[in-house]
Amino acid sequence: MASVSESSRSAQSSSPLGTVDILIDGDAVRNATASRHGLTFKGFGVLSGNATSSLLMDYKAEHPSDYWRLVETLFGGPRPIMNLVKVEMGNDRNNSTGPNVATMRDRDEYPAVRREPGFQLAADARRYQPGLHVSMLRWHAPTWVRTNDDVYHWYKNTILAAYREYGYMVDTVNPDVNERTADLAWVAEFKRRVATDETGFIGNGPDDPNAGFHSERERELFHRIRVITSDEEVTGTFGGDLVADRELRETIDIAAYHYSVRDDDEGNFTRLADEFDKEIWNSEAQATFSNSADRPNNTMDDGRGAGRVGTRLGGIGSPLEMGNTIIKGFVKSRRTNAIYQPAIGSFCEGLEYSHKELISARDPWSGWVYYDAGLAVLEHFCRFADLGYGERAWRAVPESSVCEVEGNNPVCGARHGEPSALTLVSPDAADYSTVIVNDSGYERVYRIAARDFAGAGRPLNVWRTRAAEPGRPYDSEYLLFNGTVEAADDVCTIVVEPWSVVTATTLSKDDVPALGVPHTDERTRDVLDIDPNGTLLYADDFNYADQPPVNVFKRDALVEEDYLTSRGGDTGASARYTTDTNGAFEIVSTDLLVDNGYITGDKSQGHGGHLLRQQIDWNHAGNAWIEGDPRTSIGDLRWANYRVGVDVLFEEYPGRAPYVLIGAREMGGSKFSTDLAAYDFKLRADGVWLLRNYGNEVRRGHGVDLDLDGTGFRPGAGEWNRVELEVAGDTITVFVNGVRVTSWRDPHPQTAGRVQLGTSFDHVLFDDLRVERVAGFAPYYRHLIDDMHMTSWEGSDDGLVGDACADGVDESDVVVPTLDYAGEWTHDNGKGMYTYQRTASVALAAGATVSLTTDGSGADLFGPSDGSARLNAYVDGTLVRSGMTAHPTAASLRTAFQLRGLPAGTHRVTFELAAGSTPFTLDAVGVL
Numbered sequence: 001m002a003s004v005s006e007s008s009r010s011a012q013s014s015s016p017l018g019t020v021d022i023l024i025d026g027d028a029v030r031n032a033t034a035s036r037h038g039l040t041f042k043g044f045g046v047l048s049g050n051a052t053s054s055l056l057m058d059y060k061a062e063h064p065s066d067y068w069r070l071v072e073t074l075f076g077g078p079r080p081i082m083n084l085v086k087v088e089m090g091n092d093r094n095n096s097t098g099p100n101v102a103t104m105r106d107r108d109e110y111p112a113v114r115r116e117p118g119f120q121l122a123a124d125a126r127r128y129q130p131g132l133h134v135s136m137l138r139w140h141a142p143t144w145v146r147t148n149d150d151v152y153h154w155y156k157n158t159i160l161a162a163y164r165e166y167g168y169m170v171d172t173v174n175p176d177v178n179e180r181t182a183d184l185a186w187v188a189e190f191k192r193r194v195a196t197d198e199t200g201f202i203g204n205g206p207d208d209p210n211a212g213f214h215s216e217r218e219r220e221l222f223h224r225i226r227v228i229t230s231d232e233e234v235t236g237t238f239g240g241d242l243v244a245d246r247e248l249r250e251t252i253d254i255a256a257y258h259y260s261v262r263d264d265d266e267g268n269f270t271r272l273a274d275e276f277d278k279e280i281w282n283s284e285a286q287a288t289f290s291n292s293a294d295r296p297n298n299t300m301d302d303g304r305g306a307g308r309v310g311t312r313l314g315g316i317g318s319p320l321e322m323g324n325t326i327i328k329g330f331v332k333s334r335r336t337n338a339i340y341q342p343a344i345g346s347f348c349e350g351l352e353y354s355h356k357e358l359i360s361a362r363d364p365w366s367g368w369v370y371y372d373a374g375l376a377v378l379e380h381f382c383r384f385a386d387l388g389y390g391e392r393a394w395r396a397v398p399e400s401s402v403c404e405v406e407g408n409n410p411v412c413g414a415r416h417g418e419p420s421a422l423t424l425v426s427p428d429a430a431d432y433s434t435v436i437v438n439d440s441g442y443e444r445v446y447r448i449a450a451r452d453f454a455g456a457g458r459p460l461n462v463w464r465t466r467a468a469e470p471g472r473p474y475d476s477e478y479l480l481f482n483g484t485v486e487a488a489d490d491v492c493t494i495v496v497e498p499w500s501v502v503t504a505t506t507l508s509k510d511d512v513p514a515l516g517v518p519h520t521d522e523r524t525r526d527v528l529d530i531d532p533n534g535t536l537l538y539a540d541d542f543n544y545a546d547q548p549p550v551n552v553f554k555r556d557a558l559v560e561e562d563y564l565t566s567r568g569g570d571t572g573a574s575a576r577y578t579t580d581t582n583g584a585f586e587i588v589s590t591d592l593l594v595d596n597g598y599i600t601g602d603k604s605q606g607h608g609g610h611l612l613r614q615q616i617d618w619n620h621a622g623n624a625w626i627e628g629d630p631r632t633s634i635g636d637l638r639w640a641n642y643r644v645g646v647d648v649l650f651e652e653y654p655g656r657a658p659y660v661l662i663g664a665r666e667m668g669g670s671k672f673s674t675d676l677a678a679y680d681f682k683l684r685a686d687g688v689w690l691l692r693n694y695g696n697e698v699r700r701g702h703g704v705d706l707d708l709d710g711t712g713f714r715p716g717a718g719e720w721n722r723v724e725l726e727v728a729g730d731t732i733t734v735f736v737n738g739v740r741v742t743s744w745r746d747p748h749p750q751t752a753g754r755v756q757l758g759t760s761f762d763h764v765l766f767d768d769l770r771v772e773r774v775a776g777f778a779p780y781y782r783h784l785i786d787d788m789h790m791t792s793w794e795g796s797d798d799g800l801v802g803d804a805c806a807d808g809v810d811e812s813d814v815v816v817p818t819l820d821y822a823g824e825w826t827h828d829n830g831k832g833m834y835t836y837q838r839t840a841s842v843a844l845a846a847g848a849t850v851s852l853t854t855d856g857s858g859a860d861l862f863g864p865s866d867g868s869a870r871l872n873a874y875v876d877g878t879l880v881r882s883g884m885t886a887h888p889t890a891a892s893l894r895t896a897f898q899l900r901g902l903p904a905g906t907h908r909v910t911f912e913l914a915a916g917s918t919p920f921t922l923d924a925v926g927v928l
Contacts, residue, residue: 091141157201349362369518492504529779537639611766679727
């Protein structure tokens, strides 16, 4: 092997499992290249759904260069990382992180495909990849969809509307419900309907210009749509049915299920691929958990008996585990396609299923995007083979692939270096590539023997990814050329370092497309503050009159569209910087509301242009994954002390009085978003109100109280009132129409979080949202530092840490300390979705310290706490707080300890576990 690998051999022990032999012989290669569907390796896809793309169009509008860079990174080049976009349909109710937007809320509505960002993402991806595969699946249906005829109506009209809007036809559809037992008869019936449909778009009467097929090309492409079953969340239960029933097998094109890499007990899915040439997909797969840039700082047990020495780029939820999942999925059940949910995490941080993505795009105001090492692992597959759906796609070779790693979901049993390798061969057998994953602390040796086919006997070029060496930028060891191995007696010997992935390929360096994913600069993650020298943190009048046009890729060309038109138009456009968790908070034209009688003309005065409207009433509130009332989160997780206000109006309502809610300091932490804000004010149309702390009532009042307070509150429908909530330190204050109504002091305050708006399932209008500073209080955390972020990603720190770069040294090549730990700590990955970055550090014994250098005014500790741990705090070596008890908290990203009032200048702050204390768990550090 190349000298790069030889240098590490003295420091690493070899696996007790010995050498791995892989034989690639002519018979196996000829068998693979004869396959048209079952062994063609499709590659990887992006799933857009569950509100996980809710902030993506904000990036496009405000930082178009960053958006298009993201799209090109995933979909660009001759061998792209991703070649599929899967769009989920829904009914505006929660189906995990948040809702999928309903394209048709009523039977006669023309499908509003522009308000679902997944359709636009697929269109934009075609700018770089015209042959992109687009797939579709549904969660719960709108309330008017009750029969299979309705399902077909909804699907067909939406598919044709997307084609007419963007110029692409959906390629594959699962007409069944996500993660439900397969209804094979319905899937087959759907396929027959599609193949024989001569009706086209179902219009509203004979004069509807949208009715029918608009062209022969539209008809032809629609008839080509293939079908998928069943998107179950476990090993598919339907494999035996497809093997036994020839008609079903020939009608249903693709067998798919989620997460599990196993076949059923009879091996039916392997048979479907090998004997019947059927495609088997992992139609919802998990990417990386946590942040791979900081993952090498973990102290997890490496499985070799050495204790907590860390797993580098591997371990639970890691990029290497993801690679093993791809390989095992093919070896055990012939999965040749993995669609990641979500590949792009573009929703408010801390909500359900956070920190399990390949790309994080959560701060559209700054344009900040984080690209994870999981993308580099995928490049080990896709850059060294042509992946896809046609004849040019390389084939996976079952006899030349192996995976003995234990585990199903996750595939995590690789700590002794269990073999894991996937071999891909070109259709003409002239080239092959073998991807090898070593998710262990042992060095592994693979011997690859290639015989009796065109590519046999050729040298192998080796490319490797591993974690960076200490002190180097986190991605400095991603996708590096690692030397050439010559064959000896048709055998190439590959030495695979611990905690690494390699690709050994016959392709020359010139035949490999440019490798690598963008480096992320942590310093560019600015806080949302539109007026740093004034009073406003953020304001939204929902008109967006100053927003420039947005470029959308339609019908093979970039087209300029009005800002709101590109996001849905006058009947319902997505609002800026929002993630709905239930319901639909959308921008609607005021004129349209007046024309439809929802508000009167006089009540629109002063509220012209557009308003934010909660669109889903009780008649449209269908089934949900997680029940709850309509809520949307707005703004920056790091906001701390502010006053948020908004004008509200209740439209006409039948029966009981509806309510409106305004919340503050919302950082996620639960799947039940109805009570997600630390503090919220809930006001009914009849004047009954509550002030709540995480859903628990702390103050209550009635309309008569509002009258006595002199608020001028106007009850009932059709009246505007202004509600405001101020969070300043530990004091929470409510205002109605500018008049103070009540206050409450929290003995254990949550200190930061976003704004939240909410309603009952009624139509409520909002206008003139303002988030303002509170005099005398720091408005936000300048930095929210994950506990595992021990070194900077760049050498320059922008005031966060000290400057460690010597004269003449390029600071981009030297990283410097951020959080400095001493004493007895554990640092773990693999934590839950509500733990920041899914990491936690635990101080186990007295004297354990964590330190940072800051020029801020304070530093707070976040983490789960039972209130028993005690901490000391030092500033520049001087004890300033002794034996202070951490606040009890109910979740991870909650304020456990506050240190405020640091004098001006740069200081060294240290937190120490006090003598006699119980352990303390740190999730993040907030720097004011």
